[in-house]
Amino acid sequence: MSDQGTVFVALFSGINVGGNRVVKMAELRSFFEGLGFSDVATYVQSGNTVFRSQKGDAATLTKMIEAAFEKRWGFYSRIMVRDLGWFERLVTENPYPEIAGEPTKLHAYALEREPTTEEIARLAEKCTGPERFEVKGDVLYLHAPEGIGKSVFANLIPRTLKVPGTARNWRTVLTLLEMAGQAGGR
Structure with missing residues (x-):
């Protein structure tokens, strides 16, 4: 510092x-x-x-x-x-760079801690729609092609993952x- x-x-x-x-x-x-x-x-x-x-x-x-x-x-x-x-790492490690130009379809969740393999697997089971996600450390990246407002999966993330966090769209990031x-x- x-x-x-x-x-x-x-x-x-x-x-x-x-x-x-x-x-x-x-x-x-x-x-x-x-x-x-x-x-x-x-x-x-x-x-x-x-x-x-x-x-x-x-x-x-x-x-x-x-x-x-x-x-x-x-x-x-x-x-x-x-x-x-x-x-800086959040942006550099974005697993969906092809979506970065559509900031309302890409979100990053700052998580309180890194989820366990079991927690991520439980969430993956619920990801059955058009969305896709990836977890890197204490960040969950969500590509919601129809926007987060229409995403059923986005609403399931907090209850299923059970790791406190807060989401921001890519423009805000x-x-x-x-x-x-x-x-x-x-």
Whole structure:
């Protein structure tokens, strides 16, 4: 970690969905700044936050931010904190590069942990439609040719895999990588 700190991205789960658990992005930016983070920026209303931290790793920051968030807003939101290197690997290791130009059909799930072989096999049994997926470490890549909104399989992923995670479409993934890269160059 340099003296400038490390750039991270926090991916929130379950905020600003259907008018529930509303968190304004300006308030979220102020919240992160109040926690002592710098170069704070948000992207879209689902709670994607790029920030720089002088200390701590992703796991430590996740616990700290989740606790402070729950205290501030009064509800729990699972948060996946990942560093710039993680996002670079996510994009580089995309098993479906031919779909990258159709960002609404390609999604990446940041998972709390790497699923076991048995958990992946259980999920593979449920993948009977047009979708296909691949797991690499703590990332699940999903190609949903008809879009995630029409995907029956996408709805089965959390219940079947039983590894907490949060999904982002490929456009969001690329935008967050770009934002984190720009923050890393400051």
